[in-house]
Amino acid sequence: MTTNERPKIGLLVVDLDDTLWTWFDAWYESFSSMMMELQKATGLSREELLPAIKSMHEQKGTAEYSWLLDELPILEPFRAGRTAREVFDSVLHAQNSARKYNTVLYPGVMSTLRYLKANNVTVVAYTESLSFWTEWRMRTTGLDGLIDVLYSSPDHDFPEGETKETVRTLPNEEYGLKRTIHRGVARGIAKPNPQILKEIVAAHAVAGRSVI
Incomplete structure (x- = not known):
């Protein structure tokens, strides 16, 4: 694909771990x-x-x-x-x-996501990994905002007597995602899950353009 061509896709649904970055x-x-x-x-x-x-x-x-x-x-x-x-x-x-x-991106990931963003392709990520560490990897690799919507598993429960506020050691602005919308899926759902994928496509598909 040359830089002058506009992609014909409207929605890209991707995995994250060992797909965009080096999880293992x-x-x-x-x-x-x-x-x-x-x-x-x-x-x-x-x-x-x-x-x-x-x-x-x-x-x-x-x-x-x-x-x-x-x-x-x-x-x-x-x-x-x-x-x-x-x-x-x-x-x-x-x-x-x-x-x-x-924790690094694979070669070509950043440039590809920037190209898709510039051409108004919606990028949705779906992962089984827990919320906290997925958000951390998104921030660390610079993908906050290049991925439009993230679907992930919820975090494990806090230890007894602890809350999100008590376990944080950094200012609140150092946590979470600033531009990517983060939505959770029910605990225990494993991939591939056709129902979750159908929900993602129904919510984010672009009329007249294909889904990958």
Whole structure:
């Protein structure tokens, strides 16, 4: 397609993880960094930690559970009633640094989305990933506003006694999306889900133009 041609599509529906950006690489590198620092901080072995973490991930239904270090029973002797931020700051720093460094767009994604935006193509993203980390990746990769509407799974519940306000460590303007509209889907819905896709097309299709 040359830059002088206008696309004939009106709506593009895309996945995000390992489609527009590197989800697995970022998760693997951040998890590996966390594990390495956690072993140093606790003296626990990988063989002791992995089954406990796997069990927690299965219980919460996600490998991106934000309060993993706060709730792992095997870490309770080290926490002793304190939060993970108080006890495992170096561990969380290593995890977050690796996550940010490795969360990048695939080549051509940014230029393609800018081209579609300039030609009035509506771009809708649909992901199974949780709301908080999806918004973080959107901000980190610069896609807030280039994607018109985001559909994602809701976040996991906050730990007892915590709220969105109490767990935030940055100013409120550092959270959420400023230009992309964010809509949730019901908890537990897995892709591919024909009904969700039908709803997206019904809500966002452009008359006289095709859907991809």
